[in-house]
Amino acid sequence: MNKRSSLVTPLWLKTLLIGTALAYVALVLLLPLASIFVEAFRKGVSTYIEALQDPDALSAIKLTGLVAVIAVPVNMVFGIVMAWAITKHDFRGKGLLIALIDLPFSVSPVVSGLVFVLLFGANGWFGAWLQEHDVQIIFAVPGIVLATIFVTFPFVARQLIPLMTAQGRSAEEAALTLGANGWQTFWHVTLPDIRWALLYGVLLCNARAMGEFGAVSVVSGHIRGKTNTMPLHIEVLYNDYNFAAAFAVASLLAGLALVTLGLKSLLEWQHGDDLKAHGH
Amino acid sequence: MAKRSALPGFGLTVGLTLFWVSLIVIIPLSAVFIRSFGSGWEHFVSAGFSDRAIAAYRVTFGAAALATLINAIFGLLVAWVLVRFQFPGRRLVSAAVDLPFALPTAVAGIALTAIYASNGWVGSWLEPLGVKIAYHPQGIVVALVFIGLPFIVRSIEPVLGDLDRSYEEAAASLGATRLQIFRRVVFPEIAPALVAGCAMAFARGVGEYGSVIFIAGNMPKISEIAPLLIVTSLEQYDYAGASAIAVVMLVASFSILATVSFLQAQAERRHGL
Numbered sequence: 016m017n018k019r020s021s022l023v024t025p026l027w028l029k030t031l032l033i034g035t036a037l038a039y040v041a042l043v044l045l046l047p048l049a050s051i052f053v054e055a056f057r058k059g060v061s062t063y064i065e066a067l068q069d070p071d072a073l074s075a076i077k078l079t080g081l082v083a084v085i086a087v088p089v090n091m092v093f094g095i096v097m098a099w100a101i102t103k104h105d106f107r108g109k110g111l112l113i114a115l116i117d118l119p120f121s122v123s124p125v126v127s128g129l130v131f132v133l134l135f136g137a138n139g140w141f142g143a144w145l146q147e148h149d150v151q152i153i154f155a156v157p158g159i160v161l162a163t164i165f166v167t168f169p170f171v172a173r174q175l176i177p178l179m180t181a182q183g184r185s186a187e188e189a190a191l192t193l194g195a196n197g198w199q200t201f202w203h204v205t206l207p208d209i210r211w212a213l214l215y216g217v218l219l220c221n222a223r224a225m226g227e228f229g230a231v232s233v234v235s236g237h238i239r240g241k242t243n244t245m246p247l248h249i250e251v252l253y254n255d256y257n258f259a260a261a262f263a264v265a266s267l268l269a270g271l272a273l274v275t276l277g278l279k280s281l282l283e284w285q286h287g288d289d290l291k292a293h294g295h
Numbered sequence: 296m297a298k299r300s301a302l303p304g305f306g307l308t309v310g311l312t313l314f315w316v317s318l319i320v321i322i323p324l325s326a327v328f329i330r331s332f333g334s335g336w337e338h339f340v341s342a343g344f345s346d347r348a349i350a351a352y353r354v355t356f357g358a359a360a361l362a363t364l365i366n367a368i369f370g371l372l373v374a375w376v377l378v379r380f381q382f383p384g385r386r387l388v389s390a391a392v393d394l395p396f397a398l399p400t401a402v403a404g405i406a407l408t409a410i411y412a413s414n415g416w417v418g419s420w421l422e423p424l425g426v427k428i429a430y431h432p433q434g435i436v437v438a439l440v441f442i443g444l445p446f447i448v449r450s451i452e453p454v455l456g457d458l459d460r461s462y463e464e465a466a467a468s469l470g471a472t473r474l475q476i477f478r479r480v481v482f483p484e485i486a487p488a489l490v491a492g493c494a495m496a497f498a499r500g501v502g503e504y505g506s507v508i509f510i511a512g513n514m515p516k517i518s519e520i521a522p523l524l525i526v527t528s529l530e531q532y533d534y535a536g537a538s539a540i541a542v543v544m545l546v547a548s549f550s551i552l553a554t555v556s557f558l559q560a561q562a563e564r565r566h567g568l
Contacts, residue, residue, distance in 0.1 A: 021467045021476060029380060036376040037388065039369045043441055044394045046416065047406035054409055093315050100308035104300045115316050118324070121548050123502025125522035126541045129529065130323035133330050138534055140326065165319055187302050197303035219396070226399025228505035233526060246401040246505070253405050253509065265402040272397035279397075280390040
């Protein structure tokens with residue numbers, strides 16, 4: 016009797032706990048999400064469409080796309096390379112290397128931008144040399160791409176390393192014994208085993224690349240129509256008290272976040288076993 | 296030493312990894328440390344520990360600590376409900392928890408400001424009660440609560456899910472009450488994950504910029520966060536000053552994360568073997 020009573024949660028307590036949790040999630044997460052779309056359409060659909068057709072908005076959308084198209088594949092390729100090096104080979108200092116790969120996650124976005132200003136800005140280490148050769152990195156697109164690569168650096172590798180460690184090396188070793196070369200082994204043995212985890216990492220990497228604000232803000236210089244990405248354009252509109260337009264652009268990024276979450280949940284649901292390192 | 300791996304690509308992949316990590320992570324981050332001391336120790340101290348900087352650290356770390364505390368309680372509750380109960384919409388709530396990972400911080404910032412301003416959905420309710428959130432230090436806490444929640448829920452969930460229920464059954468059969476079972480049996484098991492999640496949320500909160508600057512009001516010494524002070528110094532071309540504040544923040548967040556991973560390794564050793 017006693018055993019039952021303290022193990023089974025009574026209905027009133029269960030209702031209270033679920034109710035409180037749902038209220039918290041609604042207040043903290045869902046209310047802000049809903050407000051983006053409500054504010055975006057507050058002044059009507061025509062204002063919404065107008066805000067998105069503004070040349071500065073269009074150029075911000077294009078720049079955000081461009082940055083993601085460069086930064087995401089670069090991090091995908093190097094993420095695979097780093098995961099292969101760490102999980103398929105033995106060498107000293109591996110723990111330190113993994114910590115270094117994870118490091119950008121624990122650095123403030125503002126500091127992530129600052130480091131590139133210190134290197135390539137007008138008063139930076141390479142500033143004078145760059146000026147002599149007429150190369151502009153800071154307050155230009157290359158700086159934005161670099162800062163984005165830095166903040167999204169760990170996503171792919173961090174997703175792959177635990178999985179590839181758990182999968183071990185025997186499948187690859189068998190392929191090599193059967194006469195496959197290194198590329199064939201990677202392409203036909205390793206890649207099919209890690210594809211869903213890779214997609215998962217790329218998905219999160221892309222969401223962050225398109226949404227990054229702090230790091231990009233420091234290196235961009237906020238030149239309208241030229242070096243403003245979508246998040247920076249939102250800030251400019253907001254500071255001009257053009258709230259409807261700011262929320263209109265924000266609603267596009269919120270839509271991207273919803274698509275990302277949807278795909279992420281789908282991946283977890285359909286391929287959960289292929290994403291995480293099971294076994295021991 | 297262990298035998299050399301039979302798999303190819305050692306030179307290529309390890310070489311590329313070291314090259315890439317050096318280029319993107321090590322060299323840029325060491326630039327901050329070198330530049331911060333570049334104008335001498337005195338300038339480092341005067342910029343990194345000026346009255347305004349110390350006030351900014353207090354605001355930043357204080358708000359992050361308070362937000363983490365709030366999320367520790369409610370994040371544990373959300374994780375508990377998601378793991379232990381079945382209810383309609385459970386999967387949707389679980390997906391929603393990750394929203395702060397996917398929603399750009401600037402978007403979160405303007406949305407939260409709109410809600411908590413005096414004419415907003417929540418702000419207009421709080422205004423008659425004399426509670427102000429947007430453009431006050433309280434706003435920073437609200438933003439950091441949003442940013443930190445998934446870190447805590449996602450670190451508790453797997454541990455809670457893997458927990459062996461037989462300990463709870465044993466405790467119950469020995470006559471423990473529900474609260475005793477939670478405090479003495481369940482909580483010690485999930486505490487390391489809770490601490491790890493809190494540390495990640497705290498470290499992330501301390502560095503957060505995008506969501507905070509819209510809602511904070513950014514009054515020097517009152518609601519100005521340290522990352523904003525870095526941006527302000529940078530706009531005045533004070534590279535050494537900006538770097539000094541950055542170094543203080545980097546050292547703080549690295550020490551928090553190092554302490555936590557040390558504590559976790561110890562807890563694992565105690566439990567695992």
